[in-house]
Amino acid sequence: MTQQQNAFNADDAKLIRVHLYVGYIAVFLGAIAGLLQGLQRGGMITLPSWLEYYQLLTAHGVLLALVFTTYFIIGFLYSGMSKNMGRLYDGPRIAGWIGFYLMTIGTAMAAVMIIIQEATVLYTFYAPLQASPYFYIGLALVVVGSWISGFSMFAQYRRWKKENKGKLSPLFSFLAVATMLLWFIATLGVAVTVLFQFIPWAFGLTKTIDVLLSRTLFWYFGHPLVYFWLLPAYIAWYVIIPKIIKGKIFSDSMARMAFVLFIIFSMPVGFHHQLLEPGISPFWKYLQVVLTFMVIIPSLMTAFSIFATFETAGRRLGATGVYDWFKKLPWSDVRFFAPMMGMLFFIPGGIGGIINASHQLDQMTHNTLFVTGHFHLTIASTVILTFFGITYWLMPVVTGRKLTPFANKLGMWQTILWTAGMVLMSGAMHTVGLLGSPRRTSYTTYQDHADALSWLPYHTVMAVGGVILFIAAMLMVYIVVYLAFFAPKGEEEYPMGEVSEYAEETPRFLENWKIWIAVSATLILIAYTIPIMNILEYGPPGSPPYRFW
Amino acid sequence: MHLHKYERLWLFFGGASLVIFLIVLGVSAFAMDNQPPSGAYCAPGVALPETLDPQKVSETPPFNNPGIEKLSEDTYVVNMVAYSFGFQPSRIEVPEGSTVYFQVTTKDVVHGFEIPGTNTNMMLTPGYVNTIRQTFNETGEYLILCNEYCGLGHQFMSARVEVISQ
Amino acid sequence: MSDPGIETKQKTGIKQNSLKGTFISVMILGGLIVVSWFAMFALFLSRQ
Numbered sequence: 001m002t003q004q005q006n007a008f009n010a011d012d013a014k015l016i017r018v019h020l021y022v023g024y025i026a027v028f029l030g031a032i033a034g035l036l037q038g039l040q041r042g043g044m045i046t047l048p049s050w051l052e053y054y055q056l057l058t059a060h061g062v063l064l065a066l067v068f069t070t071y072f073i074i075g076f077l078y079s080g081m082s083k084n085m086g087r088l089y090d091g092p093r094i095a096g097w098i099g100f101y102l103m104t105i106g107t108a109m110a111a112v113m114i115i116i117q118e119a120t121v122l123y124t125f126y127a128p129l130q131a132s133p134y135f136y137i138g139l140a141l142v143v144v145g146s147w148i149s150g151f152s153m154f155a156q157y158r159r160w161k162k163e164n165k166g167k168l169s170p171l172f173s174f175l176a177v178a179t180m181l182l183w184f185i186a187t188l189g190v191a192v193t194v195l196f197q198f199i200p201w202a203f204g205l206t207k208t209i210d211v212l213l214s215r216t217l218f219w220y221f222g223h224p225l226v227y228f229w230l231l232p233a234y235i236a237w238y239v240i241i242p243k244i245i246k247g248k249i250f251s252d253s254m255a256r257m258a259f260v261l262f263i264i265f266s267m268p269v270g271f272h273h274q275l276l277e278p279g280i281s282p283f284w285k286y287l288q289v290v291l292t293f294m295v296i297i298p299s300l301m302t303a304f305s306i307f308a309t310f311e312t313a314g315r316r317l318g319a320t321g322v323y324d325w326f327k328k329l330p331w332s333d334v335r336f337f338a339p340m341m342g343m344l345f346f347i348p349g350g351i352g353g354i355i356n357a358s359h360q361l362d363q364m365t366h367n368t369l370f371v372t373g374h375f376h377l378t379i380a381s382t383v384i385l386t387f388f389g390i391t392y393w394l395m396p397v398v399t400g401r402k403l404t405p406f407a408n409k410l411g412m413w414q415t416i417l418w419t420a421g422m423v424l425m426s427g428a429m430h431t432v433g434l435l436g437s438p439r440r441t442s443y444t445t446y447q448d449h450a451d452a453l454s455w456l457p458y459h460t461v462m463a464v465g466g467v468i469l470f471i472a473a474m475l476m477v478y479i480v481v482y483l484a485f486f487a488p489k490g491e492e493e494y495p496m497g498e499v500s501e502y503a504e505e506t507p508r509f510l511e512n513w514k515i516w517i518a519v520s521a522t523l524i525l526i527a528y529t530i531p532i533m534n535i536l537e538y539g540p541p542g543s544p545p546y547r548f549w
Numbered sequence: 550m551h552l553h554k555y556e557r558l559w560l561f562f563g564g565a566s567l568v569i570f571l572i573v574l575g576v577s578a579f580a581m582d583n584q585p586p587s588g589a590y591c592a593p594g595v596a597l598p599e600t601l602d603p604q605k606v607s608e609t610p611p612f613n614n615p616g617i618e619k620l621s622e623d624t625y626v627v628n629m630v631a632y633s634f635g636f637q638p639s640r641i642e643v644p645e646g647s648t649v650y651f652q653v654t655t656k657d658v659v660h661g662f663e664i665p666g667t668n669t670n671m672m673l674t675p676g677y678v679n680t681i682r683q684t685f686n687e688t689g690e691y692l693i694l695c696n697e698y699c700g701l702g703h704q705f706m707s708a709r710v711e712v713i714s715q
Numbered sequence: 716m717s718d719p720g721i722e723t724k725q726k727t728g729i730k731q732n733s734l735k736g737t738f739i740s741v742m743i744l745g746g747l748i749v750v751s752w753f754a755m756f757a758l759f760l761s762r763q
Contacts, residue, residue: 054701122698128658128675129700211659211675254552276670278588278677279600285585286578293567300563303744304556307737315733322736347744351751358752359574360585361759363668367661367696434758436665438696444704449692451665504551540600540676546658548633548700555738562742566749573756583763668762 008494009087012078013398015096017484019075020395022104023068024480030063031473038425038466042459043443053442054120054549061123062114065229065379067107070142072387073232074099074149077176079394080235081153083494084170085160092152092159099149106141109134120549122440124222125198127214130545133202140194143187150180168506171252172239172496178259179231181513185267185520186224193217201545208542212279213535219270220528227266227295229379231259233386236339237306239497240390244336245329247313248500250305256510258298258305264520265295268527275362279539284531285359291527292357299350306343312500334411335392335403335495341419342385349377352430367440369462370433373426381422385415388476393492395483402490403483410479417472425465432458586671591680592626592650603675606630606656617641620650629653631660631673634702636693642711648684649710661696664710672697685712 037056039045047053078096082088088096112134113119119135157177161169169177193214201209238255242248249255271288274280314325330336352374356365365371392411396403433439437455446452509515552560577583589597601609611628615637618626623646630637631653643649653662655673662679663670669683685691695706 052701054698054703057698120701126659126698212677215659215674254556274672275585276587276679277672277674278586278679279674280587282578282584282587285587286575289574290571293571296567297560297564300560300741301556304559304737304741307740308553308556308734311734311736322739325736347747351748354570354748354752355755358570358755359578360583360668361574361755363585363670364755364759364762366670366672367663368670436663436692436694438661438663438694440698440703441696442704446692446694446705446707449690449707449709451692538600541602541604543603543658543675546633546700548658548702553734555734555741559738559741559745562745563748566745566752570752666762668759 007491008079008397009082011093012082012088013400015088015093015100016075016079016082016394016398018100019071019078020391020398020480021484022107023071023075024477026063026067026071027473028477030060030068031470031477033057033060033063034473035466035470038463041441041443042463042466043456044460044463052117052120052549054122054440055114055117057440058120058122059111059114062110066123066142069229069379069383069387070103070146072391073179073228074146076232076235076387076390076394077153077179078149079398079494080172080239080496081156081176083496084173085156088152089156089159092156095148095152095155099145099147099152102145102148103142104145106138106143106145109138109141111138113138117549125193125214125218127198127201127209127211128543128546129549130202130547133199136194136198136202140191140199143191143194147184147187150184153177153180168508169511171249171255171499172235174256174511175231175235175239175259177513178256178263179228179235181517182224182231182263182266183228185263185517185524186221186228189217189220189270190222206542208544210535210539210542212277212539213532215274215277216270216280216528216532216535219273220267220524221270222273223270223292224266226375226379227262229383231262233339233342233383234258234302236386236390237302237343240495241306241336241339242309242313242497243495244333245310245313247309247316247497249497249503250308250312250500251503252499253504253506253510254301254305256506258301260510260516261298261301262295263516264523265291265298267520268523269295269357271527271531272357272362275359276366279535280531281534284527288527289357289359291523293354296350296354332408332412334408334415335389337412338389338392338415339386341415342382342389345377345381345385345419345422349374349382352377365433367438368433369429369437369439372439373429373433376422376426376429381418381426385418388414388418391476391480392483393495395480396487396490396492397494399484399487400489400491401483401487402492404487407479407483407487410475410482414472414475414479417468417475421465421468421472423465425462425469428458428461428465432462586679586681589652589678589680591682592620592624592652595620595626595650595652597652597678597680599678600676601654601678603656606654611652612654617643624648624650626650626652629708631655631662631695631706633657633660633700634695634706636695636706636708639708640711641709642713643685644715645688645712646684646686646715647712648682650680650682652678652680654678658699659697660699660706661694663694663696664691665694667691670696685710688712688714
């Protein structure tokens, strides 16, 4: 067993704390935007003239899907590496601060542009709608800041390997490096389109933009982005949850293998967001659909590992029979309960994802509320509930406080409220989406068309779900503030799991990053080279900027 | 790497399901012509540019003259132009049982083209023509709507297909 | 490491049998995937 100091390094705690603070400020603001937006779409309120539905939509997406996730993930990954390795080395820690400040400056720039209505383009960009160049520069700074943090984690890992020659890297740290590597490869696409297409165009240096190229580069990034959200949740499931349920990690090598598969297969799949677009041939779309299905495999592996972890933990605690272990799980411990609800949400979430990616089946769901319902199950339930579950112990760890029974109880209610609100909202979204109601659309009846009128009751259910979710979000913010500033001082346990003694030795080739990067690059080239050459060669003249807001 | 017996069984079952899904999709797409809309190759015997200058849509045939054309007894072609915030033509009429080829492009930003309750759903990207075929077997007023955010009037962007009994 | 009692117990066969619940769980999950997917495909065909 490796030696681990019990006290969490104080300097590292500070760095992690600020990431969590910014993240939860984003939750607070993003939830307000979400509430107003849901009520407006449900036809329950009329927004004042200085506030636009689409502005709220942009803010909601940017704050929750980009800002909260990125800050939280970086903070969480640093915490695990610090715990695994005793501390962050000085270089990586200082780089972490530089990354933090860059991201924060960038976030502030983008936020100001959204508030003054210079960037009502939604966070998926939507060229040739054109935002202020400072919006794009702000987002570029966020990405660059996250790169610096990512590279500091690579440096931390490398130095540890050097100082511990021959030893297997700690599991959490390996998975953290894999996550940041995936993020780096993915963000190359968005960096190229922002630096070489959007910024020159927004400054007027180029007159037109190649819309299809920008969309292709964006979605090259846009899908692995969701794995960047998901993988830290998987880290918690693989490494943290076993400890919380008094079990052991089922298999170290399967966890590593799953993450390696994500690095390989999560990139060459962006076309499944562009299945209904002209200019990309059905053959290349289908090829990427096949590759998309490959990336389901590591999730199937994860499902097995999770259940196996539960079952073996239950049996350690004396469970017999086929399903007794289920009752042995710590259902009243919010550190388990919140992520567990998240895992359950991933069952319908994952199924919806398979359907969306199924080539022509996308014609029923594309750009409808079905998709919105889908990612509220995945990112906004599976991932977010897991992140909340992490927060209950991570916040006390980095503020030197205790998770009290009071906070635990509030957390249980938070999880129940969130689950109830999401079942209502997402259920209604899936159903009405299949009936055809479009996503990202303000309140409308299309001049009282019968179809559109039949959607209104579902939109009302969505709004009710949204109100419950808003209450749950505010409760979460309250718990976070309590754990950060008011809970009694003490030493909270960092639940870092240990590998089961029955798990087999981890093969060392898994640590050979060069192989995985090379395979990933090869697949990206196969999936994208010819389609992008076609776009460049046969594409139409570019588009001038538009500003329809 | 050694896998538990049950895990191997599970991955085999999962993998086989995925392969079956892919075969069904592939056969449906490549052999039965159910490809997702991917550009200008839809209506038989109709000349259509793959791409065009997005700033010269109103000068480029067939989009210089948007409207409906009868191809044969029960097939129609609709040349349509999307713009913020509408479609041109904004209302068409066909008899029940007709098959309609929609040939659509946009003259400004990206738009969507969706008929709720059907499989008709496609993206309109500036400079490209996209096409889809829809058969209308029931009478009624069908809604065409834009499902891709295109500006503050996005929620008003719609058109109608009136399917009348013969 | 952990207490030896469990170790011997697991080494004498329970280890192999102990994942039955896991297997049933994942197969239920697999069944849900297959049923949902074909339901959606049927909906697609009915709208075609």
